[in-house]
Amino acid sequence: MKIAVIGAGTIGSAVAKALSEKYGVIATRRKIEKIKWLEEHGVEVLRDNKIAAEMADIIILTVKPNKVRKVLEEIREAVEGKIVISFAAGIPLKVLKSSADAKFVRAMPNIAILVKESFTAYATNDLSDEEIKLVEEIFETFGKCIKIEEEYMDAITGLSGSGPAYASVFLESLIYGGLKVGLPRDVALLASAQTLLGTAKLLLETNLHPAQIRDMVITPGGTTIDGIFELEDSRVRTAIMKAVDAAAKKSKILSLEINR
Numbered sequence: 706m707k708i709a710v711i712g713a714g715t716i717g718s719a720v721a722k723a724l725s726e727k728y729g730v731i732a733t734r735r736k737i738e739k740i741k742w743l744e745e746h747g748v749e750v751l752r753d754n755k756i757a758a759e760m761a762d763i764i765i766l767t768v769k770p771n772k773v774r775k776v777l778e779e780i781r782e783a784v785e786g787k788i789v790i791s792f793a794a795g796i797p798l799k800v801l802k803s804s805a806d807a808k809f810v811r812a813m814p815n816i817a818i819l820v821k822e823s824f825t826a827y828a829t830n831d832l833s834d835e836e837i838k839l840v841e842e843i844f845e846t847f848g849k850c851i852k853i854e855e856e857y858m859d860a861i862t863g864l865s866g867s868g869p870a871y872a873s874v875f876l877e878s879l880i881y882g883g884l885k886v887g888l889p890r891d892v893a894l895l896a897s898a899q900t901l902l903g904t905a906k907l908l909l910e911t912n913l914h915p916a917q918i919r920d921m922v923i924t925p926g927g928t929t930i931d932g933i934f935e936l937e938d939s940r941v942r943t944a945i946m947k948a949v950d951a952a953a954k955k956s957k958i959l960s961l962e963i964n965r
């Protein structure tokens with residue numbers, strides 16, 4: 706099976722590389738020299754979207770949201786009846802369907818595709834059970850995946866699509882905290898990253914609620930409660946909730962803009 710990745714920028718290159726371990730992959734980009742390195746992974750690199758779409762059984766769109774319609778117009782005939790997966794934030798299935806006669810999937814992965822730990826949520830109304838299986842096999846090469854109703858796609862975009870950026874801000878803050886209390890840079894970085902990784906794993910593997918994990922760590926009268934007191938005083942939870950809310954709202958705005 707051949708998969709075309711149209712618009713191999715940041716996420717598209719990660720997608721092409723991950724898929725190349727299991728599938729035949731064609732990747733396109735206007736500045737083709739920037740993705741020549743993908744050839745080392747067996748990816749066929751082209752400039753022409755139409756030829757790539759013609760050669761492929763499944764097409765993944767990784768261009769920016771404002772380019773999706775233009776690209777679909779360009780490859781309309783080549784994708785007829787094929788599965789087309791769009792990773793573009795905010796672009797509804799309705800808009801995709803109005804641009805080509807294909808079987809569309811609207812999906813939202815995240816940059817952790819690079820280490821096969823993406824969380825990919827997707828919505829579709831066009832696929833048979835067999836085709837869903839095929840698409841999930843593709844998403845599983847990126848990490849974990851779930852099917853959701855399309856009404857949740859903007860929310861998931863604001864949460865897990867953008868999530869690695871929020872987590873990186875938190876990570877960076879932890880590292881800075883470590884530096885403030887005198888840790889060497891490399892120790893601060895490793896301690897911060899492994900602590901986040903371990904906590905996420907603990908939550909996923911035990912089904913403990915984060916509040917239970919927090920309480921397990923807080924020794925009465927100990928050190929952690931002093932740190933938690935500062936976090937609560939800084940309204941960190943409100944800040945993070947506002948970040949997810951703002952990004953989800955922006956995803957919704959993108960869909961309104963595209964309809965104009």
Ligand SMILES: NC(=O)C1=CN([C@@H]2O[C@H](COP(=O)(O)OP(=O)(O)OC[C@H]3O[C@@H](n4cnc5c(N)ncnc54)[C@H](O)[C@@H]3O)[C@@H](O)[C@H]2O)C=CC1
Pocket residue numbers: 711712713714715716717733734735736754767768769770772776792793794813814815816866
């Ligand atoms: N960066 C991320 O972590 C995530 C991005 N996305 C979505 O993926 C899409 C791409 O995002 P990024 O990779 O961050 O942006 P990007 O700007 O790095 O990648 C887009 C690529 O498309 C190329 N392109 C533009 N017009 C083209 C055309 N006509 N034909 C072929 N290639 C063309 C650009 O040259 C660029 O390399 C967006 O729709 C975004 O919503 C989704 C999930 C996560």
Ligand SMILES: O=C(O)[C@@H]1CCC=N1
Pocket residue numbers: 794862866867
């Ligand atoms: O910032 C963005 O628009 C894209 C969508 C989700 C993550 N990055």
